[in-house]
Amino acid sequence: MKRRPLGRLGWPVSFIGFGGIAIQRLDDEAAAAVVRAALATGVNFIDSARGYSDSEVKIGKGIRGIDRASFFLATKSMARTAEGLLADIEKSRSNFGVETIDLYQLHNVKDDASLEQVLGPGGALEGAEEARRRGWIKEIGITGHVTSVLEKAIATGHFATCQFPYNIIETRVEERLLPACAEQELGIIVMKPLAGGALGPEWAEQSLRFFLDKPVSVIIPGMDSLDQVKANCRVGRDGQPLTAEETAQVREALRSLGERFCRRCEYCMPCPHGVNIPLAFLLHGYWSRYNLQGWAQERYGAMAIKADACRECGVCETRCPYDLPIREMLKEAHANLDVPGVKQEK
Incomplete structure (x- = not known):
């Protein structure tokens, strides 16, 4: 080494x-x-x-x-x-x-x-x-x-x-x-x-x-x-x-990443409403960047609390060291990942 x-x-x-x-x-x-x-x-x-x-x-x-x-x-x-x-x-x-x-x-x-x-x-x-x-x-x-x-x-x-x-x-x-x-x-x-x-x-x-x-x-x-x-x-x-x-x-x-992405530092956690914010963003990354839409949607469907549980209190954004617009990004993630009836296979 x-x-x-x-x-x-x-x-x-x-x-x-x-x-x-x-x-x-x-x-x-x-x-x-x-x-x-x-x-x-x-x-x-x-x-x-x-x-x-x-x-x-x-x-x-x-x-x-x-x-x-x-x-x-x-x-x-x-x-x-x-x-x-x-x-x-x-x-x-x-x-x-x-x-x-x-x-x-x-x-x-x-x-x-x-x-x-x-x-x-x-x-x-x-x-x-x-x-x-x-x-x-x-x-x-x-x-x-x-x-x-x-x-x-x-x-x-x-x-x-x-x-x-x-x-x-x-x-x-x-x-x-x-x-x-x-x-x-x-x-x-x-x-x-x-x-x-x-x-x-x-x-x-x-x-x-x-x-x-x-x-x-x-x-x-x-x-x-x-x-x-x-x-x-x-x-x-x-x-x-x-x-x-x-x-x-x-x-x-990697140009599509820009700088508006989650680094999974988890400083935003815990969410007062139970949303696993880094996991939602991780799955959205697979959906948007890696051509794994179905895979990501299945796993998102298995989340007990999805991104739409966000009540926009903004606590997460005060903690984020990258000043990400987390509330807006959660809305985007849910809109793309949420497919009614899709559940993760056992």
Whole structure:
């Protein structure tokens, strides 16, 4: 597996890291097996979050008994106060079954008010620095989706790493955010390298190869199967950068995605009315992009609560880091997927 330094920290992290969001879908035994397989195949950077339901617990079971010095463990918290962050760090340590977490990140700092709060007196940064003094964590990072906010955070000099979404069809970070990180020698952790699964398995290899000649430290695709581990790690071991022609071909094939699509981060959940928003959008993607209309409609027909249960309260849109018009998109999904009488076959 190719390795790169994590910015000025110099940690030799694997080019392919392990994103912990996907294993929420697996049972404990299957999740632990995927984590162990990733480590055995050369992955040495694991990332999770307090907000990923039981991801930390499942990763903890996967790393049990494995030499702690052989991998780097990262997670993150949405807490905005010192007290809240310290409580989350304690919980993360317990979930993972470790004394020290290598990297703890202030998660999804998405506006100036949030940044001011985490940096201010009694804010989350203060809690992270206290946790570092106690030996609970080694380094502090930040994550987010808004370039202007992350630029301000980076400029403070408080953070060793920066994590943000970046992929072959979402490249705006190349203009300002990548140079800002380079100037401060920050480790760059790429989330959503497959656009939250929207790029589809047929584009996974090319989407990961896209980063082989980019100035990033580690990319963290979510993995929830042994096949995904093998395929992703193969790119990290043997992959070559995309040619200009290949890049153009992929972008042309994916042009219909635009930027108005769900990345399946699940920050919109839970819906107060029970709609599984990411699943509705996933099925709509199969309907609209992959010529699987009947398949998608059958599975949509099996959903106990469909997208038309939306009461347009708008709570989901306040949570979405991509500012998607979720209510409008749910209407579109239902209009295309709902076929009276269509049910999933048993």
